[in-house]
Amino acid sequence: MIPLWVILGYLIVLLLLGFASNRVSQATQVDYFLASRGVGPVMLLMSLFGTTMTAFAMVGSSGEASQTGIGVYGLMASASGIVHALCFFLVGVKLWAFGKRRGYLTQIEFFRDRFESDAVGLLLFPLLVLMLFPYLLTGVLGLGGCISGVTVGAFPELFKSTNGAVPPWLSEGIIVGVVLVYIFVGGVRSTLWVNAFQNVLFMGVGIVAMFVIAEKMGGLENATRMAREKNPSLLKRSMDDADKPRYEAAMAAYEAKVSSWKETKVGPPPRMPHKPGIDPLDWLSYMLIPLSVAVFPHLFQYYLTAKSAKAFKLSVVGHPIFVMITWLPCVLLGVWFVTGEINGHPILPPDTDPNKVLAMGIKNTTGPLLGGLMAAGILATNSLDAQFLVLGNMFTNDIVVHYAGRDRFSEKQLLRMGRAFVVVIVVLTYIVSLAEPRSVFKLGTWCFSGFAGLFPLTIAAIYWRRATKWGAIASIVAGGAAWIWLFRDSDYGAITDYHVAGWMPVAPIVAVATLALIVASMVTAPPGHATLGKFFRVGTAN
């Protein structure tokens, strides 16, 4: 029961932060959605970092490291440190300046203005919403599953069908309910305060857990020594000769299971053994995935909250360090858990589901208090609040206000409308999550590639004077079409190791979107002087 109490305590803190932030809020849209553009360097770092670190950072990284090994750190963490911070520097600062000068509340307002086109906004709106929604849904399902996992056996009488665990409909309801309350009362300011608290929690718990667990395994050196003896491939990025016989045996067993499964079709299909190592071309093309942070609408909203351009400096420098502090413990724990023993007993049974490696490993190596704190830390790795809020902002300002006319509404009405949209989106997300659409996880990972496909458009809008409306439209359409075609070709995400000529799908999507942007911009009339004057200094080159 202790983990459950820790999680309840964590959720209560979130609510308290929401109500506390409400006490300093003003009844305006710009305060509700942008904290009156008054956020300083520390809170900006916390919010940008917290929003880019999804549940993948803790659960996903450990699970992936248990299969692929320490290479996961370079593949996802050091790459994100380089690319995310570069996006904050090259994209975030500029967008903040445009936003403050022109009074933007949403990303689409910027693109409409820059490309002198309503059509660009009309194309982008459904695309951004459709890509953000599965991302949102994966967060709700993942966090609901986490609470259910931690509470197994806690309520044997109350929830018999789930082995005493809080069922997903309730755990997901609790998560979205808590998030709804604090963003409803406190708006973006509540998410900033909550993010700061969550970052301290998951970074602190991760480090403490790493040292406590290593101690139980006989020290840091001994934990790595056990990994080297049992599965040396996990300590590098290629298959070790010592692991080849085991991999070949596992593949032979898998093929035998698949042929018998094909005859009966009873139960889920067998899981294919993971081939140790990382392909260098995957490694290279994976660098494009973090470009998505330059396009996420919820990050754009956070950019606009900054008090000044200088507020970004701390985020640019501090982000790679924060990523390191979060990921290093999770990656090491993932490797240690699947290879380590305590008192001669393996920490985890063979073939443990990668998504359960972190939770089960902690449960089997530490006490209930650290287990509960770790579960709270996992719950902290989400950006649901910012995503709900930005969708409310987009529906209010990009649709209702833009097409009905701003002058028709008072500030009070706009604020009410924004809150109402937030409630509708939260309720809708919860209803869809009840259907347990597990396939959305496959779609979720593809959404990152989709967002990355809009990166050429974003960077050109800021730095390339010659980028035109038709270039923007061509880029959105071509990138979107490439995404749809490849997603279909991957059997709607079912082929998990889907590649195009050895590259991950994100590479051709970004290439097609870039090419379309350049060609269509070059063959159409350049933007007018008035527009260029708003976004570029006179006399500057492209």
Next chain:
Amino acid sequence: MKRLILALILLLLILHQDIWWWDRIDPVILGFMPIGLAFHVFLSILTAVVYWLAVKYWWPNDVDVADHEAAAPRNSGAEL
């Protein structure tokens, strides 16, 4: 300075492709971090240093927006 910082960022991206340690575990740094992991932890720290240089010496000079340059609040005359 801008060129130097651009070159350093490019160097970060090249160093990230560290194929030279792809197949190696040794040396194990601090006794528990294989070289392929330790190098990328070092790269994270190096990234922070390079970006510190970037914000110090390559900060764009057209992004500081004074309050009087900011757009007027929308619906400034509307009821509250």
